[in-house]
Amino acid sequence: MKKKCNWLAAVLVAVSLGACSPSDAATFVVKTEAGSVLGHQIVGYGSVIDYGLCQKFTVGNDGIYSYEVRGLDAPRTIWINVEKVGSATLRLSPGNIDTVTISTNEVKFAGANAEYNRCLQAVDEYQQFCDAMLYGHHELEKCTTPAELEQGMRPYENRAFKVIRSADIDDSFRKEQLAHVKFISRMIFIHAISNFVREMTDEWKTTLRQLLSQPWESDYLKSYRGLHHFENVSTIKFLKLEEGNPRDIKDPYAFMFHRYEELFEDEGLEAVWANFFYEDVRNKRMTEAMLPLYDEFKRRYPNSPYLGGALFGSSYLSKLSLGMEESRRFHQGQLDEAVYHILPCDSAMTSIADVVKPFRGKVVYVDVWATWCGPCKEMFKHLPAFKEKMKDKDLVCLYLSIDRPQQADVWRKSIAYYDLKGHHILAGKELAQGIYKELGNERGVLTIPRFLLIDRDGQIVQSHAASPEELDKLLEQIENISDCPKEFS
Numbered sequence: 001m002k003k004k005c006n007w008l009a010a011v012l013v014a015v016s017l018g019a020c021s022p023s024d025a026a027t028f029v030v031k032t033e034a035g036s037v038l039g040h041q042i043v044g045y046g047s048v049i050d051y052g053l054c055q056k057f058t059v060g061n062d063g064i065y066s067y068e069v070r071g072l073d074a075p076r077t078i079w080i081n082v083e084k085v086g087s088a089t090l091r092l093s094p095g096n097i098d099t100v101t102i103s104t105n106e107v108k109f110a111g112a113n114a115e116y117n118r119c120l121q122a123v124d125e126y127q128q129f130c131d132a133m134l135y136g137h138h139e140l141e142k143c144t145t146p147a148e149l150e151q152g153m154r155p156y157e158n159r160a161f162k163v164i165r166s167a168d169i170d171d172s173f174r175k176e177q178l179a180h181v182k183f184i185s186r187m188i189f190i191h192a193i194s195n196f197v198r199e200m201t202d203e204w205k206t207t208l209r210q211l212l213s214q215p216w217e218s219d220y221l222k223s224y225r226g227l228h229h230f231e232n233v234s235t236i237k238f239l240k241l242e243e244g245n246p247r248d249i250k251d252p253y254a255f256m257f258h259r260y261e262e263l264f265e266d267e268g269l270e271a272v273w274a275n276f277f278y279e280d281v282r283n284k285r286m287t288e289a290m291l292p293l294y295d296e297f298k299r300r301y302p303n304s305p306y307l308g309g310a311l312f313g314s315s316y317l318s319k320l321s322l323g324m325e326e327s328r329r330f331h332q333g334q335l336d337e338a339v340y341h342i343l344p345c346d347s348a349m350t351s352i353a354d355v356v357k358p359f360r361g362k363v364v365y366v367d368v369w370a371t372w373c374g375p376c377k378e379m380f381k382h383l384p385a386f387k388e389k390m391k392d393k394d395l396v397c398l399y400l401s402i403d404r405p406q407q408a409d410v411w412r413k414s415i416a417y418y419d420l421k422g423h424h425i426l427a428g429k430e431l432a433q434g435i436y437k438e439l440g441n442e443r444g445v446l447t448i449p450r451f452l453l454i455d456r457d458g459q460i461v462q463s464h465a466a467s468p469e470e471l472d473k474l475l476e477q478i479e480n481i482s483d484c485p486k487e488f489s
Helices: 114-134 146-166 171-195 202-213 233-241 252-262 266-282 290-300 315-330 352-359 374-389 405-417 429-439 471-481
Strands: 026-031 037-043 056-058 064-069 076-082 086-092 097-102 107-111 363-369 395-401 423-426 450-454 460-462
Touching (some): 026 076, 086 114, 233 252, 290 315
Parallel strands (some): 363 395
Antiparallel strands (some): 037 056, 037 076
């Protein structure tokens, strides 16, 4: 699956390691596992790391991938990700070639910017240590005081400092990276307070006040590393210091939008607001409440590069403006129930068996999804090819949404917008609980999209059926159940 990456004009070239790049171009060479899938993206001010924005390439049998970026008048930073292997950040400078070796065990650099890139790698590693606090268990989660937390993070911070301070790099770059490290340390405290601190003692509250009172409009805010970390700082202030109750917030989107004004201003506020909208676009949430806020953003910053300009050729920018306009069109549409089959759901429905009972005698392909699930909606683009292949088969397509009842309007609009011809049901409370129990893991966690195949007797024969994207595999699974040609439902 490839997505076009709309960034700085660049052409793929075959580059020998001893070649010279044009004066306005930089070349990077990636050495990695043969056949790996690789993606890359220019990052920095006006950009965010989003692998989905990048075009993906398959590394050749020699394990070497080369790319030339043209149109550079100053050093830029590029983020490279090799699926299931590793990632790296490279500083590119006009007229130079840089090489990175990415394996599962290490990342090594060579070329004109090797010293700079080792600094970037040191910062990235510290960032990963910080980010790990967002995903479950962490070695610092048992810290009970700010002093204990500081003691635990200090060796990791010093490790990054040591690399940066000893590197043969220019002073401005060194200053920027040192600032990044200090900022990461700041975010470790923020994440810890948000995720691990159970009792907000006066000591923790004092620490949090100090963290939030410091200026946020630093160079870090303009870096690719910083922007996405600002999403929850206002929430933390509200929950941890003000002891606010989320249930009292009638419009959470407007609440967050205006809370950002308490911590950010000028370019900082502009960047944070832009990222606020971008997260909605990236996940294809189509949140209607975002539209008037986006209009306010445009009024406040009519010349903002985030509105679709060409700042550094970032695909982030164009995706934001296009995505918000797509959301506007989405909410203008209405569901025609004569075209789409909406099934009722009552409290008596508590299992998949109850849902598919009306289709006894037919093979049923169940798509468990939700309007807030970006990967779910990404799958919809593969449906036309699937339905064309199945048009002569006696198959029912059933879309089972686990959205909350409050999302019914968005659910109905989504059906029309994505042209999901078939049968639809919005799970009620009892059915949703049954689905999570039936399909979830031992902790009750359900990962979607999830696809099921039901035989003519109403039995689940594939609890992890292939997706429409895996068309050949899906067709084989269906053929194993039934080969009775009838009209496609």
